[in-house]
Amino acid sequence: MSIVVQKFGGTSVGDVERIRRVARIIADTHDQGHQVAVIVSAMGHTTDELVSLAGELVETPAGREFDALLITGEMVSASLMAMTLSSMGYKAVSLNGQQAGFLTEDLHNRARILEIDTGRVQYHLNNGEIVIVTGFQGINSKGDFTTLGRGGSDTSAVALAGALGAERCDIFTDVNGVYSSDPRVVPQAVKLDEITYIEMLELARVGAQVLHPRAVETARHANVQIRVRSTFYTDDMGTVVVGSIESGTRPVSGIASDENQARVAITGVPDQPGVAAKIFGSLASRNISVDMIIQSLNKQEINDIAFTVSLNDLQDALETLEKVKTEVNAESVVYDTDVAKVSIVGIGMIDRPGIAADMFEALSKAKINIKMIATSEIKISCLIQKEQAKQAVQEIHKVFFKDEDGQSIPLVADQKVGY
Amino acid sequence: MSIVVQKFGGTSVGDVERIRRVARIIADTHDQGHQVAVIVSAMGHTTDELVSLAGELVETPAGREFDALLITGEMVSASLMAMTLSSMGYKAVSLNGQQAGFLTEDLHNRARILEIDTGRVQYHLNNGEIVIVTGFQGINSKGDFTTLGRGGSDTSAVALAGALGAERCDIFTDVNGVYSSDPRVVPQAVKLDEITYIEMLELARVGAQVLHPRAVETARHANVQIRVRSTFYTDDMGTVVVGSIESGTRPVSGIASDENQARVAITGVPDQPGVAAKIFGSLASRNISVDMIIQSLNKQEINDIAFTVSLNDLQDALETLEKVKTEVNAESVVYDTDVAKVSIVGIGMIDRPGIAADMFEALSKAKINIKMIATSEIKISCLIQKEQAKQAVQEIHKVFFKDEDGQSIPLVADQKVGY
Numbered sequence: 014m015s016i017v018v019q020k021f022g023g024t025s026v027g028d029v030e031r032i033r034r035v036a037r038i039i040a041d042t043h044d045q046g047h048q049v050a051v052i053v054s055a056m057g058h059t060t061d062e063l064v065s066l067a068g069e070l071v072e073t074p075a076g077r078e079f080d081a082l083l084i085t086g087e088m089v090s091a092s093l094m095a096m097t098l099s100s101m102g103y104k105a106v107s108l109n110g111q112q113a114g115f116l117t118e119d120l121h122n123r124a125r126i127l128e129i130d131t132g133r134v135q136y137h138l139n140n141g142e143i144v145i146v147t148g149f150q151g152i153n154s155k156g157d158f159t160t161l162g163r164g165g166s167d168t169s170a171v172a173l174a175g176a177l178g179a180e181r182c183d184i185f186t187d188v189n190g191v192y193s194s195d196p197r198v199v200p201q202a203v204k205l206d207e208i209t210y211i212e213m214l215e216l217a218r219v220g221a222q223v224l225h226p227r228a229v230e231t232a233r234h235a236n237v238q239i240r241v242r243s244t245f246y247t248d249d250m251g252t253v254v255v256g257s258i259e260s261g262t263r264p265v266s267g268i269a270s271d272e273n274q275a276r277v278a279i280t281g282v283p284d285q286p287g288v289a290a291k292i293f294g295s296l297a298s299r300n301i302s303v304d305m306i307i308q309s310l311n312k313q314e315i316n317d318i319a320f321t322v323s324l325n326d327l328q329d330a331l332e333t334l335e336k337v338k339t340e341v342n343a344e345s346v347v348y349d350t351d352v353a354k355v356s357i358v359g360i361g362m363i364d365r366p367g368i369a370a371d372m373f374e375a376l377s378k379a380k381i382n383i384k385m386i387a388t389s390e391i392k393i394s395c396l397i398q399k400e401q402a403k404q405a406v407q408e409i410h411k412v413f414f415k416d417e418d419g420q421s422i423p424l425v426a427d428q429k430v431g432y
Numbered sequence: 433m434s435i436v437v438q439k440f441g442g443t444s445v446g447d448v449e450r451i452r453r454v455a456r457i458i459a460d461t462h463d464q465g466h467q468v469a470v471i472v473s474a475m476g477h478t479t480d481e482l483v484s485l486a487g488e489l490v491e492t493p494a495g496r497e498f499d500a501l502l503i504t505g506e507m508v509s510a511s512l513m514a515m516t517l518s519s520m521g522y523k524a525v526s527l528n529g530q531q532a533g534f535l536t537e538d539l540h541n542r543a544r545i546l547e548i549d550t551g552r553v554q555y556h557l558n559n560g561e562i563v564i565v566t567g568f569q570g571i572n573s574k575g576d577f578t579t580l581g582r583g584g585s586d587t588s589a590v591a592l593a594g595a596l597g598a599e600r601c602d603i604f605t606d607v608n609g610v611y612s613s614d615p616r617v618v619p620q621a622v623k624l625d626e627i628t629y630i631e632m633l634e635l636a637r638v639g640a641q642v643l644h645p646r647a648v649e650t651a652r653h654a655n656v657q658i659r660v661r662s663t664f665y666t667d668d669m670g671t672v673v674v675g676s677i678e679s680g681t682r683p684v685s686g687i688a689s690d691e692n693q694a695r696v697a698i699t700g701v702p703d704q705p706g707v708a709a710k711i712f713g714s715l716a717s718r719n720i721s722v723d724m725i726i727q728s729l730n731k732q733e734i735n736d737i738a739f740t741v742s743l744n745d746l747q748d749a750l751e752t753l754e755k756v757k758t759e760v761n762a763e764s765v766v767y768d769t770d771v772a773k774v775s776i777v778g779i780g781m782i783d784r785p786g787i788a789a790d791m792f793e794a795l796s797k798a799k800i801n802i803k804m805i806a807t808s809e810i811k812i813s814c815l816i817q818k819e820q821a822k823q824a825v826q827e828i829h830k831v832f833f834k835d836e837d838g839q840s841i842p843l844v845a846d847q848k849v850g851y
Contacts, residue, residue, distance in 0.1 A: 029488045063508070069448045070512055071519040078518065081511035081526050085504035089482070092500035093489055099497065100490040107500050111530075112575060156531060 015180040016138065017042055020052040020148065020170035024187050025244040026090045027057035036097040038185070038247055039143060043103060048138040050177060052148040052170040053094055055086025076121045077157055080150075084110065084158045087147035087166075095145045105143040108133060110158060113144075115151030115169065123162030126151060126169070126231075129176040138177075146173065164225020171228045175235025182232070182239050183251075184224060189243035190252035191216075191223050194268040198403050199410045204251075205266060207258045212266045212358050215392045219356035220271030229254065258360070264368050265359035265413040270402040272353045274304075275327045276384065278319035279334055281344020288341050292318060295333050301326045305354070305387040305394060315344075319385065321354065321396060352384065353402035356394040357409060369393050371412050379408045434599040435557065436461055439471040439567065439589035443606050444663040445509045446476035455516040457604070457666055458562060462522060467557040469596060471567040471589040472513055474505025496576055499540045499569075503529065503577045506566035506585075514564045523561040527552060529577060532563075534570030534588065542581030545570060545588070545650075548595040557596075565592065583644020590647045594654025601651070601658050602670075603643065608662035609671035610635075610642050613687040617822050618829045623670075624685060626677045631685045631777050634811045638775035639690030648673065677779070683787050684778035684832040689821040691772045693723075694746045695803065697738035698753055700763025707760050711737060714752050720745045724773070724806040724815060734763075738804065740773065740815060771803065772821035775813040776828060788812050790831050798827045 019042060021035050043049045054060075063082050067074035074082075091107035098105035114130030137144045148166025153159050161168055167184060174182035191213070192202040210233035217226040223241060232239050232254065242251035282288055289308070296303055306320040322330045327348065334346045362368040372393055376383060381404065385396035397405055438461060440454050462468045473479075482501050486493035493501075510526040517524035533549030556563045567585025572578050580587055586603060593601035610632070613621040629652035636645040642660060651658050651673065661670035701707055708727070715722055725739040741749045746767065753765045774795075781787040791812055795802060800823065804815035816824055 029485070032489060066448070067512060067515060070451060070516045074515060078511045078515040078526055082508060082515075085507045088504045089501060092497045093486060096486060096493060096497040096501075097489045107497055109500075
């Protein structure tokens with residue numbers, strides 16, 4: 014009998030009515046002849062409420078006790094879901110991260126899963142039970158609860174699907190799949206039937222929020238087929254995330270923008286070997302991720318080095334660079350927060366020259382100035398002025414999806430949209 | 433170094449401000465040179481909220497999943513308390529029922545503690561840490577969480593104190609000790625400095641709610657010294673519950689009333705051997721506790737048998753008796769819910785004749801009619817009309833505590849008073 018893992022996020026189990034709806038989806042999957050293991054997140058804003066409660070008591074909640082607090086949210090929704098299924102006549106059991114065998118690193122608040130001992134999950138599945146597992150959590154070697162950080166429940170689901178050898182992993186969310194762009198920005202955005210892991214990874218990196226990169230990476234590693242589906246439109250089988258898709262379909266899969274960016278430059282850097290290593294080594298040692306690096310060679314063998322960082326890391330980056338500036342005898346450190354990064358991602362662009370030119374052309378026609386450009390095999394990113402980000406995405410979308418009809422997108426009240 | 437176990441109920445940790453206050457009490461005890469292990473209940477009405485959430489989803493929440501849900505309340509308060517202590521500069525760690533080694537029966541919703549493996553608690557105590565343990569919960573032999581039922585956290589505390597060989601077990605509550613009667617009913621009620629386990633057990637049985645009988649029984653068995661203290665007036669060392677107290681102190685320790693009672697009678701029962709066994713056997717097989725049994729012999733060898741049951745059990749009791757009536761060829765089943773049971777309890781009455789007479793005299797003077805009487809070695813109970821219960825307690829209190837001055841009783845906003 015094939016195993017299906019299904020994951021339901023906080024919005025999907027946000028209240029009693031939604032828990033009932035989700036229980037029906039799970040029961041239907043079971044009725045179709047599958048063994049079903051389910052990962053649930055905490056109900057609605059439970060986690061946020063626990064975070065704020067802790068925040069009233071201590072300045073920066075963190076570490077072991079913070080994890081011991083947060084894991085209770087998923088325990089509540091898991092047991093409620095198991096109860097509901099039982100009351101519908103199904104055999105169901107809830108398991109917390111420890112009972113489900115999720116062994117993680119010792120690190121708290123953002124531990125990685127090291128291994129899943131599926132013994133108990135498998136036992137209950139073989140016993141005809143639907144198994145409800147708390148997402149986002151595991152235990153470390155000391156027997157203490159840990160949490161997996163942002164996007165943790167997606168990772169829990171994909172990792173469990175991999176460990177169980179599941180036929181597929183359904184990630185239920187409030188959109189019915191992965192779209193070519195954020196439908197709130199681009200009403201003509203189209204739902205993709207298929208997308209590759211690598212495109213999902215790149216899209217996540219440039220601002221799309223459908224699946225957490227760690228979950229996608231886990232799926233790619235374990236070769237788990239992910240389906241991104243809607244809790245509210247279950248007839249729609251959503252978007253499948255797979256290893257590869259037939260070439261020749263489309264050059265671009267997704268267009269995203271990220272307004273949480275800052276551009277930083279260190280100017281007047283002497284052109285000597287080892288200077289760039291010093292700059293980026295210092296940033297790396299403070300755990301600051303850097304993107305879109307551009308080095309421009311001036312006259313007199315003096316360089317300007319510019320790059321982008323996430324807005325959250327800006328302050329740390331500036332402090333680090335001020336020190337580096339003195340050490341390498343550079344001129345000044347400047348920054349710009351009025352920027353957005355607009356990116357196109359598509360595995361199809363590998364074989365197709367001219368995609369970048371099409372993108373620049375679209376921006377140019379709309380009189381949008383490009384401040385920086387960065388490209389990879391399957392991604393082109395442009396840094397532009399922040400207030401032009403939405404327009405840029407719309408113009409670029411017109412170019413790459415010009416002939417397709419927009420699909421109507423089912424919206425629900427408190428929808429978290431895909432991008 | 434001596435170990436002190438301290439237990440804080442839901443009201444004591446009801447909000448952020450109160451958690452801070454309790455953390456200060458714990459820290460002070462630690463500063464006095466004790467190793468401190470703490471049992472906490474869920475914050476305020478958390479448990480009730482979880483119960484009602486489950487009640488919206490299933491008709492009668494029960495069993496394994498209900499326990500898996502309820503235990504999260506204590507996990508939240510335990511981790512918040514450990515965080516708060518850490519932020520005050522103390523080393524603290526929270527342990528859930530499993531981590532703290534509470535092994536219980538397999539039974540859910542009201543499991544008994546079988547054994548406490550104190551290894552991990554002891555390890556942290558020896559390491560200079562304050563250990564915060566979730567009350568009300570443990571795990572069974574399958575590794576599933578169980579709960580201990582009503583009064584569970586008191587039992588957790590006393591059992592842990594016993595297992596650790598603690599110097600004492602402080603039960604913090606919203607009153608500053610055990611009173612001679614409910615201060616809301618009898619303003620002259622006095623706080624007792626000492627009371628025996630056996631008196632506490634009897635008082636709990638006749639309506640006082642200071643400590644759960646199971647906790648008292650556990651304390652008696654393990655010879656744990658309990659102190660009932662106030663979270664809000666910590667200078668007051670409260671009431672000590674001990675094995676024995678010097679005789680000659682007082683004849684009566686407490687006066688309580690219980691309005692949650694019904695009187696049931698089966699009349700016209702043929703006076704044959706085995707009939708009473710049949711009646712009470714049937715009730716026992718439905719788990720109905722019976723109190724104050726009176727059998728009156730009529731003429732013609734026909735009996736009336738009357739007894740009291742808790743109001744919650746009345747419907748079940750009547751159904752059972754209707755069947756029994758036919759079987760034993762009795763005449764009718766009648767009942768009365770307009771009753772209250774007023775009781776006096778005191779180990780001192782063993783050596784003193786005339787205590788019962790004093791009680792009846794007090795009721796008689798107040799023109800209160802006695803419907804039934806039941807006595808034991810250290811308790812006398814009278815069933816009277818419900819609306820006279822408060823007056824009865826006041827009149828009886830005057831007789832046995834006539835010369836003592838009333839102590840002013842510190843009241844807090846949402847006080848759960850001792851009786």
